Each structure stands twice: as structure tokens, then as C-alpha cells.
């Protein structure tokens with residue numbers, strides 16, 4: 001059912017949450033927009049003006065790696081100070097209450113970790129943009145270090161001491177989805193009794209596969225998203241209200 005108003009949405013969601021032991025939230029860009037981070041994929045979003053750099057292009061040339069990092073530092077100036085929103089805080093409250101064994105996200109902004117959920121309990125399908133790793137030896141590099149070295153080298157992207165390329169820990173277009181993350185996400189989805197999709201259009205693979213998987217394994221399905229999704233029909237509850245408004249009542253004080 002589609003909640004007719006905010007009160008109905010909150011009350012129905014509360015009943016579902018109280019009746020569940022293993023809630024798995026699945027989050028997309030919509031949960032972070034109130035934190036000032038735009039949905040880059042949306043029409044008019046950043047990516048419609050600035051075509052994302054494909055993984056093969058990143059590997060192919062120093063110029064592309066330089067350009068990729070240049071863009072990343074611009075983003076840092078714009079969004080680096082973002083803090084968790086009401087949606088993040090509500091999910092962290094449910095996590096602390098022992099209701100959420102793990103969370104799956106398409107976001108790369110680190111805001112679930114910042115809200116207090118342990119990194120080990122977050123599956124990041126598209127990686128994380130707040131640090132970098134070597135593509136060869138997986139050594140971790142902090143953004144500050146990359147930025148300083150980039151500047152000191154005359155805007156040249158640094159390489160790892162092993163000779164590998166250093167890239168934000170995100171999954172780029174054309175880069176394979178990490179198998180371990182996918183496996184963990186599927187496990188969480190199969191084992192949950194309530195699957196709550198929040199702020200995802202559920203169009204992009206693999207996001208589209210999860211609601212159906214949850215439903216087939218007997219979980220209740222909630223979809224909180226401004227726009228309709230193609231899974232609304234099989235959902236137990238559809239909420240089209242503002243995500244922060246819908247989840248704020250679940251923040252524990």
C-alpha cells in the first residue's frame with residue numbers, strides 16, 4: 001500500500017519495525033540529499049554535465065588519473081563537510097537497538113559510518129570516496145595525503161610505492177562490482193525479515209535485484225522514495241514522503 005499521508009507512513013512503518021528482528025536497510029542517494037549531497041545521476045545532476053571517467057580510461061592515461069583526482073578535490077571542497085541526516089541517524093538508532101544486523105548502500109559518502117554504524121556492518125556496493133586505495137596492492141591512502149602529493153607534484157596523481165595506481169575506493173563505471181560485497185549483501189537480504197529500501201530508484205543493477213530477493217525469502221518490503229519504483233506493487237508499504245520526515249520519529253534520543 002502507498003501511505004496516504006505522513007502519519008500513516010510513520011505508524012505503519014513503526015508496526016513493521018516492532019514486528020521485525022532483522023531489518024536490512026538498503027540506501028541510495030535520496031537519503032543524503034538533505035545533507036547537501038546531490039543525486040549525481042538525476043537529470044540536471046553533476047554527471048549530466050560532467051561525464052564520469054570510465055575505469056578503463058583511468059587505467060589508460062596519466063591525464064585521466066590527474067583529471068579524476070582534480071574533480072575529486074573539487075567535490076571535497078563542496079561536500080567534504082557533509083554530516084549524517086535524519087535518515088542516517090534513525091538507521092543508526094535501530095542498529096544500536098540491535099534491530100539492524102547490517103546495512104547495504106549504493107552511496108559512497110561514508111555518512112552511515114559517520115552516524116555510528118560500524119564499517120564492518122556496512123556493505124558499500126559502489127565503494128567509498130572518502131579514502132583511496134592502490135589498485136594493485138590495496139594499500140590504503142588518505143585523501144589529504146593524495147591531495148598534498150598531487151599539489152606538490154604539479155597536479156600529478158601520485159602512484160603507490162609498489163607502482164600501482166591510487167584511486168578513490170569507489171567502484172567506477174566499467175569497474176567490476178566487488179564480489180565479497182555482493183555476497184554479503186545477498187546474505188543480509190536473504191536472512192532479513194524486513195527490507196527497507198530508502199532513497200533508491202532501484203533501477204541500476206544490482207540494486208534492482210534485492211527487493212525481489214527479500215520478498216521471495218519471506219521478508220516484508222518497505223520502499224521509501226520520492227518517485228515511484230517498479231517494485232511498489234509488491235511492497236508492503238510505499239512511502240513517498242520526504243525521507244528525513246518519515247524516519248525522524250525513529251531517532252532515539
Ligand SMILES: [Zn+2]
Pocket residue numbers: 134135136137138139160161162163164
Ligand atoms: Zn600498491
